[in-house]
Amino acid sequence: MFQTRRYAAPPVRRTTSAAAAVLDRPTPAVGIRGRLGRMWPLLGPAFVTAVAYVDPGNFATNIAAGSAYGYLLVWVVVVSNIMAMLIQYLSAKAGVATGMSLPALCRAHLPRPVVRGLWGQAELVAIATDLAEVVGGALALKLLFDLPLLVGGTITALVAFALLAVKGAGHRHFETVIIGLLGVILFGFVYDVAISGVDSMAVLDGTLPRFAGMDSVMLAAGMLGATVMPHAIYLHSGLTSERLHARTDAERRTVMRGQRIDVIVAMTIAGLMNLSLLLVAASALSGQGIDTIEGAHVGLGESLGKGAALLFALGLLASGFASSSVGTLAGQVVMEGFIRRRIPLVARRLVTLAPAVVILALGIDPTKALVASQVVLSFGIPFALVPLVWFTARRDVMGSLVNRRLTTVAGALAASAIIALNVVLLVQLAR
DSSP: OOOOOOOOOOOOOOOSOSGGGGSSSOOOOTTOOSSHHHHGGGOOHHHHHHGGGGSHHHHHHHHHHHHHHTTTTHHHHHHHHHHHHHHHHHHHHHHHHHSSOHHHHHHHHSOHHHHHHHHHHHHHHHHHHHHHHHHHHHHHHHHHHOOOHHHHHHHHHHHHHHHHHHHHTOHHHHHHHHHHHHHHHHHHHHHHHHHHTOOHHHHHHTTSOOOOSHHHHHHHHHHHHHHSOHHHHHHHHHHHHHHOOOOSHHHHHHHHHHHHHHHHHHHHHHHHHHHHHHHHHHHHTTTTTOOSHHHHHHHHHHHHOHHHHHHHHHHHHHHHHHHHHHHHHHHHHHHHHHHOOOOOHHHHHHHHHHHHHHHHHHTOOHHHHHHHHHHHHHHHHHHHHHHHHHHHTOHHHHGGGOOOHHHHHHHHHHHHHHHHHHHHHHHHHHO
16 A cells, blocks of 8 residues: 655745746745746756657657658657656646655655665666667767767767766756757757658648557657656656745746746657657658668768758757766656665766667667667656656645646546557567
């Protein structure tokens, strides 16, 4: 049986500045107004977590889906992004309402054996996440500068450390850098879509949910794992609990209005990036038998020109750098929340980096490794999503920010759909 413990918010100190609530010091959001100018300091956490939705795993799965099935799996991107908006909103709300991350909530309310199990699977998810990010960065450096994959992976890890050092100077500095890297990815995708000649009627037809065999189911699971990522669910609650402190119900509601804007804008941009990548692959690479990132780079160069291929590689590099740092940050939230332990970022990075280094050193096909890592992530989603929906539906945990019944039903349906897809995939793989 679940153990129920009422969470007591940590003590806070009063400030007269509305913006101070979202700066680097944990101060309460007193006197916040709902105007756009006052909302601006509340924005940012969703853009950091949005990086997880355009990481190198998305490149691999969307390219594979577009080149193999054309526009068939457009609906997977659309549905995944709608789920992402709901899930990240719930995660942000959990952090604002309780002042705790989702892993910390699990520790406070669940039996210890369950907590240990959740922590173990979350660490496996972190390893799969790091695999995708480091391999993606290494691939980008190989495409751009012909560096060996192992050297590129090492550089990606070092850049991640540098970005985390920026975070040490303040949350807003880190968020600005991450948003800048997202801008690089977005620019490349917009350019490639503009010149690729996307078939609008085929896109519309692709919004009809359907599959075309076992391989398409596996790719759909990978796309889902690459979009709704478990570590992003954990991280978002950690960011809002760390940055956004409100002491009254009125302040919490105001903070949540800012978070809704943050989530909608950030997830819409991430969703458009994912959709753009699939559309480019479907229009420029379909029927060419391309199922690797290297092949996609060559194919885009031949179909759309060297400029398109260069922007694709630069976007992949920005994705690898940004997502690698965000993934390490999420790992700290997981460990600190589940077991109240915090280790140096260098040590944490080395542990999760080891499997990626092994993959690169053994010469395993990096694109296949990326797709496989996204399938692993898809299996990890329910272990983050089910507790999130359960906690946010409880008034004794959330107070006035408890879910409405419709929100809880929508969250439960999203979790059920993800679990059902994973069960189908498991059965097919067993056969």
